Amino acid sequence: MPELPLERWINPEILAQPAYQVKISSHRIKLNQNESPWDWPQPLKEEVLRRLGQAAWNRYPELRPQGLKEKLAAGLSLSPEQLVLGKGSNEVLQAILRVALPPGEILCTLSPTFAIYRLLGEQQRARLVEVPLTADFQVNDKNLLAASKAARITILCNPNSPTGSLLPLELIERVARQTTGLVIVDEAYVDFSGVSALPILEHYPNLIITRTFSKAFALAGFRLGYALMHPQLAAQVHKGLLPFNIDVAAIIAAEVLLDHPEIVAERVRLIIRERDRLIARLDKMPGVTAWPSRANFFLLATPLGPRETFAQLAERGILVRDVSDYPGCAQVVRVTVGTPDENEALVQAVKELL
Amino acid sequence: MPELPLERWINPEILAQPAYQVKISSHRIKLNQNESPWDWPQPLKEEVLRRLGQAAWNRYPELRPQGLKEKLAAGLSLSPEQLVLGKGSNEVLQAILRVALPPGEILCTLSPTFAIYRLLGEQQRARLVEVPLTADFQVNDKNLLAASKAARITILCNPNSPTGSLLPLELIERVARQTTGLVIVDEAYVDFSGVSALPILEHYPNLIITRTFSKAFALAGFRLGYALMHPQLAAQVHKGLLPFNIDVAAIIAAEVLLDHPEIVAERVRLIIRERDRLIARLDKMPGVTAWPSRANFFLLATPLGPRETFAQLAERGILVRDVSDYPGCAQVVRVTVGTPDENEALVQAVKELL
Numbered sequence: 001m002p003e004l005p006l007e008r009w010i011n012p013e014i015l016a017q018p019a020y021q022v023k024i025s026s027h028r029i030k031l032n033q034n035e036s037p038w039d040w041p042q043p044l045k046e047e048v049l050r051r052l053g054q055a056a057w058n059r060y061p062e063l064r065p066q067g068l069k070e071k072l073a074a075g076l077s078l079s080p081e082q083l084v085l086g087k088g089s090n091e092v093l094q095a096i097l098r099v100a101l102p103p104g105e106i107l108c109t110l111s112p113t114f115a116i117y118r119l120l121g122e123q124q125r126a127r128l129v130e131v132p133l134t135a136d137f138q139v140n141d142k143n144l145l146a147a148s149k150a151a152r153i154t155i156l157c158n159p160n161s162p163t164g165s166l167l168p169l170e171l172i173e174r175v176a177r178q179t180t181g182l183v184i185v186d187e188a189y190v191d192f193s194g195v196s197a198l199p200i201l202e203h204y205p206n207l208i209i210t211r212t213f214s215k216a217f218a219l220a221g222f223r224l225g226y227a228l229m230h231p232q233l234a235a236q237v238h239k240g241l242l243p244f245n246i247d248v249a250a251i252i253a254a255e256v257l258l259d260h261p262e263i264v265a266e267r268v269r270l271i272i273r274e275r276d277r278l279i280a281r282l283d284k285m286p287g288v289t290a291w292p293s294r295a296n297f298f299l300l301a302t303p304l305g306p307r308e309t310f311a312q313l314a315e316r317g318i319l320v321r322d323v324s325d326y327p328g329c330a331q332v333v334r335v336t337v338g339t340p341d342e343n344e345a346l347v348q349a350v351k352e353l354l
Numbered sequence: 355m356p357e358l359p360l361e362r363w364i365n366p367e368i369l370a371q372p373a374y375q376v377k378i379s380s381h382r383i384k385l386n387q388n389e390s391p392w393d394w395p396q397p398l399k400e401e402v403l404r405r406l407g408q409a410a411w412n413r414y415p416e417l418r419p420q421g422l423k424e425k426l427a428a429g430l431s432l433s434p435e436q437l438v439l440g441k442g443s444n445e446v447l448q449a450i451l452r453v454a455l456p457p458g459e460i461l462c463t464l465s466p467t468f469a470i471y472r473l474l475g476e477q478q479r480a481r482l483v484e485v486p487l488t489a490d491f492q493v494n495d496k497n498l499l500a501a502s503k504a505a506r507i508t509i510l511c512n513p514n515s516p517t518g519s520l521l522p523l524e525l526i527e528r529v530a531r532q533t534t535g536l537v538i539v540d541e542a543y544v545d546f547s548g549v550s551a552l553p554i555l556e557h558y559p560n561l562i563i564t565r566t567f568s569k570a571f572a573l574a575g576f577r578l579g580y581a582l583m584h585p586q587l588a589a590q591v592h593k594g595l596l597p598f599n600i601d602v603a604a605i606i607a608a609e610v611l612l613d614h615p616e617i618v619a620e621r622v623r624l625i626i627r628e629r630d631r632l633i634a635r636l637d638k639m640p641g642v643t644a645w646p647s648r649a650n651f652f653l654l655a656t657p658l659g660p661r662e663t664f665a666q667l668a669e670r671g672i673l674v675r676d677v678s679d680y681p682g683c684a685q686v687v688r689v690t691v692g693t694p695d696e697n698e699a700l701v702q703a704v705k706e707l708l
Contacts, residue, residue, distance in 0.1 A: 003586075004559050009506075009536050010590045014453040019589065020597045022417055036412045045411065049403040057399065057607070058390045058572035063376055087441055090596045098477060099368040103457060116596070123452060123594070152363075182363050205358050218412035221602035232357075235373065236364045240477070242444045242470070243374045248575035249603035253411070 013122050020119065023310075027319035029345055031336040034161070034189070034297045036218035038267060038339070040257060048256045055248050063243050065251045071258055072226065076198065081231035084238060085246050089188060089210040089225030090116055093155075095240030096208065096227065097124050100182055101153050108151035110139060112326035114161045114186065126152070133328060137163035137291060137299070141171055148179045157186040159193045162323045162334040164293025172197050176204040184208045184227075191216035191268045192275070193294035198228070205230040213254060215296065216268050222250045271296050275337045281347055285354060291332075299323075299332040304353055306333045316349045318342075367476050374473065377664075381673035383699055385690040388515070388543070388651045390572035392621060392693070394611060402610045409602050417597050419605045425612055426580065430552065435585035438592060439600050443542060443564040443579030444470055447509075449594030450562065450581065451478050454536055455507050462505035464493060466680035468515045468540065480506070487682060491517035491645060491653070495525055502533045511540040513547045516677045516688040518647025526551050530558040538562045538581075543649035545570035545622045546629070552582070559584045567608060569650060570622050576604045625650050629691045635701055639708060645686075653677075653686040658707055660687045670703040672696075 006015060022032070030037075039045075069080040086092035093116070101107060103125035109117045111130035121128050131147045133139055137160075148154040154175060158167045176183045185197045187209055197209050208229040214220035224246070227237065279298050282290040287303035302309045306324035310333055313320055321334040337343065360369060376386070384391075393399075423434040440446035447470070455461060457479035463471045465484035475482050485501045487493055491514075502508040508529060512521045530537045539551045541563055551563050562583040568574035578600070581591065633652050636644035641657035656663045660678035664687055667674055675688040691697065 004584060006586060006590065008534065009454055009560065009587070011453055011456050014590055014593050017593055019593060020417070022597070030413070033414050035414065039410050039412045042407075045407055049407050052406075052603075053396075053399055053403050055575060056393050057575040058393045059384070060387055060389065060568070060574040061577070063374070087599065087601070088596065094596060099365055100363055102365050180362065206363065214414070220414040220598075221409060221411040223415070223598060223601040230358060232360060233363070236360065236368060239368050239371055239373060242442065242448060243376070244574075244577060245441065247441070247577040247601065247604065249406075250601065 013125055017119060017122060023322060025314040025319060027314065028317040029338060029342045030319050031338050031342065031346065032319045032321040033220070034215055034295070034336045035220050036216060036267065037342060038218060040218055041263070044257060044260060048253045051252045051256065052249055055252065057248065060244050061246060061248045061251060064238065065246050068251050068255055071255060075258065076228065078228060079231065082228055082234055084227045084229070084234050084241070086225050086227070086241065087223045087245055087250070088214060089186065089212040089227065091241065091245065092210055092225055092227040092237070093184070093186070094120055095237050096184060097121065097153065098240035099236050101126050105152035106150060108148045108154040110156065110160055112162060112323070112329055114157050115326070117155050130327070133163065133165065135328070137165045137328070139165065139167055139171070144171070145174060145178060148175050148183070151179060152181045153184060154179060154181065155184045155186060157188070158195070159189045159293065159295040161189070161295065162297070162299065162321070162326060162329065164291065164295040164298050166193055166195060166294040169195060169197060169200065173200055173204070176207045179206070182206050182208060184210060186210045188212045188215055189295035191264070192272060192296045195294070201228060205233070208233065216264055217257070218264070219253060219257065222253050224250045224254055271337050274340060274343050278337060278343050278347070282350060285350065287354065288350065297334055297336045299329070300335050301331045302350065302353055306331060309333050309353065312353050313349055316352070318346055318349055367479055371473060371476060377676060379668040379673060381668065382671040383692060383696045384673050385692050385696065385700065386673045386675040387574070388569055388649070388690045389574050390570060390621065391696060392572060394572055395617070398611060398614060402607045405606045405610065406603055409606065411602070414598050415600060415602045415605060418592065419600050422605050422609055425609060429612065430582065432582060433585065436582055436588055438581045438583070438588050438595070440579050440581070440595065441577040441599055441604070442568060443540065443566040443581065445595065445599065446564055446579055446581040446591070447538070447540070448474055449591050450538060451475065451507065452594035453590050455480050459506035460504060462502045462508040464510065464514055466516060466677070466683050468511050469680070471509050484681070487517065487519065489682070491519045491682070493519065493521055493525070498525070499528060499532060502529050502537070505533060506535045507538060508533060508535060509538045509540060511542070512549070513543045513647065513649040515543070515649065516651070516653065516675070516680060516683065518645065518649040518652050520547055520549060520648040523549060523551060523554065527554055527558070530561045533560070536560050536562060538564060540564045542566045542569055545618070546626055546650045547648035549648070555582060559587070562587065570618055571611070572618070573607060573611065576607050578604045578608055625691050628694060628697050632691060632697050632701070636704060639704065641708065642704065651688055651690045653683070654689050655685045656704065656707055660685060663687050663707065666707050667703055670706070672700055672703055
């Protein structure tokens with residue numbers, strides 16, 4: 001096949017980017033994507049399917065699903081006009097950068113952090129300013145404040161992925177107060193930390209919170225997320241989204257399952273308990289470090305190093321995430337907290353490695 | 355509420371854009387979005403729901419759904435590597451412009467045409483070059499060839515929306531041959547015209563075809579579309595899409611329903627027959643013009659003018675699309691072909707208007 005003149009057709013910043021990939025191996029225990037280890041109970045799934053069966057599949061969904069927005073907003077004591085829905089919070093994030101990050105402006109993030117921020121920033125031709133965490137994966141307040149001051153957009157993942165570390169609300173508030181730009185707090189894992197910027201949202205019109213149905217809410221398969229912000233900002237962010245972006249299946253699933261917050265809350269409590277127990281047990285093992293985390297995952301280092309740890313766990317049917325190519329993460333893998341049985345299997349597997 | 359400093363946070367090209375809107379009124383007959391008037395048969399919907407009920411909703415879908423890509427590619431005698439899936443063909447289109455249309459470069463389209471092209475081009479800060487159709491909504495070959503020559507991307511909607519006019523394959527081939535850029539043929543309505551650029555795809559590595567499940571395939575609710583192109587181009591376009599963009603419901607629905615092309619084909623035959631009959635009947639009425647169309651919709655002018663035609667039909671429970679703000683369309687509404695009963699009701703309603 002002849003080589004194509006790709007440099008004539010494709011933007012240089014795209015040609016320079018590697019394709020996004022997730023390393024998958026066959027497994028019986030999946031601890032690599034920070035999903036909920038539990039599916040929704042079958043009777044609730046049946047209720048979603050019943051309503052989906054009655055919907056007209058040949059018709060476009062609503063341009064922006066008003067009923068779902070109202071339900072979601074009511075649960076957060078916000079107005080629906082403050083809410084922007086996306087296919088995963090990533091889609092809303094992409095829309096925000098699309099409407100608010102011109103070429104050459106500064107996008108400020110932590111480092112390491114969620115890899116998509118950098119990918120999206122590069123595609124906007126932004127200048128990336130990354131604020132390194134300490135060797136123990138904590139944020140340096142002074143550096144963050146200095147770097148975010150003149151940033152057009154600052155994105156703070158809180159708790160941060162892949163580290164699980166938490167930024168205190170006071171720090172987020174200081175960033176929002178002193179920057180001339182927008183501040184996005186990605187709260188994908190907020191259920192596990194209990195620390196949200198929601199209470200200060202009304203005080204900072206440059207503050208945006210993104211959230212997802214893909215983690216604690218156990219709905220990764222349907223791809224749904226949202227952002228919360230000032231209504232005038234939301235009207236602009238909607239322009240960066242394609243019309244009819246939320247399909248009928250996601251609308252119905254979210255509407256039905258939002259009526260069962262008690263299921264999510266109970267599971268979150270169990271994951272937090274398991275997380276703390278698991279980290280304590282692993283960290284006690286000789287040569288093993290398991291970092292404290294406020295999310296549903298944590299970083300793990302063993303004497304084997306990350307590649308061999310990934311491979312040895314994979315051989316035992318356990319899939320974790322090798323994040324050793326993230327800045328400052330050369331020694332670690334990232335492990336999602338699973339069910340109690342899965343976590344027990346992980347502990348036994350790590351013991352065998354040593 | 356205090357005014358926000360939006361000009362400090364939001365890009366000027368976004369602030370200048372109006373929000374995308376669709377004018378909706380209560381209706382019993384929906385002829386405004388070029389959907390299929392028929393939903394999928396209930397037993398097939400049940401089969402989709404059964405399989406969706408067995409899927410793990412808490413898990414992310416595949417990064418790029420390989421099984422669906424293989425099935426779709428096989429039906430088109432292409433390789434899966436030539437296929438890019440999106441949430442509607444619009445998402446793929448957005449990704450193509452994202453990776454291949456740098457600021458200041460030329461985006462060439464027809465005028466009038468599908469409004470999203472212009473919106474997306476503006477968001478890329480492209481220079482828009484629009485080639486006006488004739489007063490009878492036909493393309494001027496010479497003007498198109500001249501305008502597309504130096505365009506970074508040319509988008510041709512074929513058949514064109516909102517006009518229903520068809521570009522001959524020979525013209526598309528000439529455009530692809532003489533331009534230095536990419537040529538996208540949006541074949542959202544190809545089932546109704548029978549004229550596809552697919553046979554020439556392998557001869558022009560700069561040619562891209564987009565298609566959708568939202569029209570003839572009667573799956574607008576699930577938001578699924580795709581693009582066909584050279585594998586090396588497809589690898590780059592994937593970078594412009596977020597990972598995990600296709601949800602589990604859309605994957606399963608498409609996989610199940612692709613096994614029933616005979617249902618789609620039979621319905622397409624009926625729509626084409628209805629379209630030609632409907633246009634002939636309306637065009638015969640005094641003062642009424644119904645333009646010939648190769649799609650599942652057509653342009654209609656009555657002596658009342660478009661706003662009043664829209665309003666009077668809406669009063670009779672029939673929703674059409676007022677496209678009078680499109681260039682060259684000041685006198686017309688766009689009408690989707692419905693079921694035989696719906697079309698009969700439309701004919702009676704237009705008679706009453708006159």
